[in-house]
Structures are given as structure tokens and as C-alpha cells.
Amino acid sequence: MKKLLLLIAATLSLTSFSGTITSNGTGGGVWSAGGSWLGGIAPVAGDNAIIAAGDVITVGAATAITTVTVTGSISFTAVSTITVSGNLVMNPGSSIDGAGFTGTINVTGTFQAITGGIETIGRLNITINSTSQIDGTLTY
Secondary structure (H helix, E strand, C coil): CHHHHHHHHHHHHHCCCCCEEEECCCCEEECCCHHHEHHHCCCCCCCEEEECCCCEEEECCCEEECEEEECCEEEECCCEEEEECCCEEECCCCEEECCCCCEEEEECCCEEECCCCEEEEECEEEEECCCEEECCEEEC
16 A cells, blocks of 8 residues: 555656746736746746736746747847747737847747737747737737
8 A cells, every 4th residue: 555655656746737827917027937927936848828918028048838828028138039839829919029139939839819909029030830820910
């Protein structure tokens, strides 16, 4: 019985749990800082990130994530790359800006600009390795 419990405990400790992590709703902050996110934990590879309306999340280092849904803004503060292994969704009014730095976003899944507003991408490189669906107005 003890061996079975030890086996279960060891298996659970090796299991990776992913989650959906939303920015704090109070203005945002640095991607890698826990205080920028509800629950105090920054998203990492395997997680899904949601940037809430009114929040600006700044990126200054290489970042990997499963999906990103942007209703607020992402701004680069240094030359860096966001690697999205799933989808990148931009909701009306959202923006992603290189802010004078060479920001790069690599999207393996679908890039989608949602209908009903204007989404803005500025001063960065974006590579989409699947499909793009632009239902709204995308300003680049």
C-alpha cells in the first residue's frame, strides 16, 4: 500500500498542470511578474494568457505560451520574442506594439482579429505558421 501511495505521489509530482491566467485588471505590468496577473502567478509555456481590457502587459524577455487572447495591450520593452504554440486572438480595441524595439511574435496556430473594432499591430515582426482570420479591421 505504501509503495502504491509513493508511486501515485511521484506520478502527480511529474504531471504538468496548465491553466488560463488573466492579467490583473488594474493596469497590467511586466509579463514575468506575478503581480501583473490575477492569482499572482505569471503564465508560462503550457498556459493560456488573457490580457484584460485596459491592461498593458510589457514583454522584455523571450516568452513561450500556448494561447494569447488580447483585449488590452502587449508592449515590448526590449528585443524579445513571444512564441505562441497555439492561437493568438486580438479582440476589438486591442494592440500589440514593438514600441521601438524589435519585437517578434511566432504563432503556430491561428491568428484571429475579431470583428467589431480595430486591432493594431505596430513596429514588430509577426510570423504565422497556420491560418489568419481577420474579421475586423487590422491596422499594421
